[in-house]
Amino acid sequence: MPLPVFDVVRGSFLDGEGIRTVIFLQGCPLKCLWCHNPESQSSSPLRKIRYYTTDELHELILRDKSYYQVSNGGVTFSGGEPLLHIQALKDLVKALWEDGVSVAFDTSGYFDCEAFERDLLPHTRDLLYDLKIMDVSAHRQATGQNNDVILQNLRRLAETSVHIRIRIPLIPGITATNENLRAIAQFMKSLGLRNYDLIPYNPSCIDKLKKMGLTPDSSLPEQPMSRAEELQCKEIMDHEFSLTPCR
Ligand code: SF4
Numbered sequence: 001m002p003l004p005v006f007d008v009v010r011g012s013f014l015d016g017e018g019i020r021t022v023i024f025l026q027g028c029p030l031k032c033l034w035c036h037n038p039e040s041q042s043s044s045p046l047r048k049i050r051y052y053t054t055d056e057l058h059e060l061i062l063r064d065k066s067y068y069q070v071s072n073g074g075v076t077f078s079g080g081e082p083l084l085h086i087q088a089l090k091d092l093v094k095a096l097w098e099d100g101v102s103v104a105f106d107t108s109g110y111f112d113c114e115a116f117e118r119d120l121l122p123h124t125r126d127l128l129y130d131l132k133i134m135d136v137s138a139h140r141q142a143t144g145q146n147n148d149v150i151l152q153n154l155r156r157l158a159e160t161s162v163h164i165r166i167r168i169p170l171i172p173g174i175t176a177t178n179e180n181l182r183a184i185a186q187f188m189k190s191l192g193l194r195n196y197d198l199i200p201y202n203p204s205c206i207d208k209l210k211k212m213g214l215t216p217d218s219s220l221p222e223q224p225m226s227r228a229e230e231l232q233c234k235e236i237m238d239h240e241f242s243l244t245p246c247r
Contacts, residue, residue, distance in 0.1 A: 001054070001087065001088040002051040002052060002053050002054075002088075003023075003025060003051065003052055003053075003054065003057065003085055003088050003089070004025060004026035004027065004049045004050075004051055005023060005024060005025060005026065005049065005050050005051070005052050005057075006024050006025075006026045006037075006039055006040055006048060006049050006050075006080070007022075007024040008021070008022070008023055008024070008060065009021070009022040009024075010063075010064055011064070011067070012076070015076040015078055015104070015106055015128065016073070016074065016076045016104040016106075016126055016128060016165075017071075017072050017073060017074075017102075017104075017126070018067075018068060018071030018072040018073025018074065019064065019067040019068060019070075019071040019073040020068070020073045020074060020075060020076050020104070021060070021061050021063075021064055021074075021075045021076070022075075022076045022077075022078050022106075023057065023061075023075065023076070023077050023078065023082075024037065024040065024078050024079055024080065025040075025077060025078070025079045025080050025081075025082045025084070025085055026039075026040050026049050026079070026080050027040065027041070027079065027080050027081060027084045027085070028040050028041055028079055028080040028081040028084070028108065029081060029084065029108070029110050029145060030081070030108050030110060030143045030144055030145050031143060031144040032132070032142060032143045032144075032169075033142050033143075033171075033174070033216075033217040033219070033220060034169065034171045034174070034201070034205050034220060035205060036202060036204070036205050036208070037079070037080065038205075038208055038209060038212055038214075039208075040079050040080030041080070054088070054089075054091060054092040054095075057092060058092055058095055058096065061075045061096060061101060062099060062101070065099070065100075065101060068101060068102065069100075072102070073102070074101050074102030074103060074104060074125070074126075075096060075101055075102070075103055075104070076103075076104040076105070076106055076126075076128070077089065077103070077104070077105050077106070078105075078106035078128075079106070079108075081107060081108050081110060081111065082105050082106065082107060083105060083107050083111035083112075083116055083120075084111065086111070086112065086115045086116055086119050086120060087115075087119070089119075089120060090119040090120065093120050093123045093124065094123050096123070097122075097123035102125045102126070103120075103123060103124050103125060103126075104124070104125060104126035104127065104128060105120075105124060105126075105127055105128070106128040106167075107127060107128070107129055107130065108130050108150065109129055109130055109131070109149070109150035109151075109153050109154060110145060110149050110150055110153075111149075111153065113152075113153040113156055113157070117156075117157075117160070121157075121160060121162060124162055125162070125163060126162065126163045126164075126165065127157065127162055127163070127164045127165070128165050128167050128197075129154060129157075129164050129165065129166055129167065130150075130166075130167050130168075130169070131150070131154070131166050131167070131168055131184050131187070131188075132147075132168070132169060132175050133147065133174070133175055133180055134147070134180055134183035134184055134187060135180070135183070136148065138174075138180075142171075142174055142175075151187070154187075154191065154193075155191060158191040158192060158193055163195075164193055164195070165195045165196065165197060165246055166184070166188055166193060166195065166196040166197070167196070167197045167199055168181070168184060168196060168197070168198050168199065169199045169201070170198050170199060170200055170201050170225060170230065170233055171201050171220075172201055172221050172225055172229070173219060173221070174219065176201070176225065176229070176233055178236060181233055181236045181237065182236060182240070182241075185236065185237055185240065185241035185243060186241070188241075188243060189241060189243075194243050194244045195243070195244050195245075195246050196237055196243050196244070196245060196246065197245065197246050197247055198230065198233055198234060198237070198245070200224065200225060200230055201221070201224055201225050202224065203220070203221060203222050203223060203224060205220065206220055206222060
């Protein structure tokens with residue numbers, strides 16, 4: 001079954017451990033105000049989607065196998081929401097696992113957990129799992145979806161052996177508030193999760209949205225956060241809650 005891909009990055013150090021090939025798959029059930037990959041959404045006129053067969057992706061991913069081996073790296077499926085494509089990924093992920101390639105998913109957490117556990121989890125080492133906003137109505141307002149599926153899936157997966165790294169996008173005034181970060185940290189601790197990344201706000205999302213003919217939400221700042229503001233967020237996670245930053 002062909003997979004819709006809008007980007008492939010080889011030699012990445014950003015999306016998981018070691019050297020990675022990152023496959024960006026099109027489609028996402030969320031519509032975050034700050035999305036940096038709006039081309040991943042099916043309605044985007046910016047999208048340049050190419051359909052790859054699973055054999056093509058398999059061959060492309062194996063090209064860098066020697067780099068994965070020396071760096072504890074592998075392949076990361078990102079998006080969009082890669083777990084919209086569980087059925088199409090199933091055989092590819094199993095084949096990669098059998099080839100000794102470590103597989104990670106960079107996910108919004110909004111997916112069919114039963115299908116994931118059945119078809120992909122046995123061959124998945126890592127999840128890079130977004131937690132954006134704990135308050136349900138603020139989450140719906142900023143992303144277009146409730147967070148109940150995301151939180152419930154995380155509760156369920158925290159009890160499995162998959163390695164989970166929580167990713168928190170720092171959006172000033174939306175996700176990067178003391179109250180929200182404390183709520184995320186408390187939730188992580190309640191599940192026994194320790195590892196996290198803070199993803200700094202990048203105002204380039206504003207230009208991307210304008211290019212798509214959309215009006216960016218007026219709450220999005222035009223400037224990045226200051227280093228001091230970022231460190232304040234990190235302080236909450238590291239020192240108040242003793243969590244472990246991954247980068
Ligand atoms: S979950 Fe990620 S890809 Fe989907 S809309 Fe939000 S930021 Fe964009």
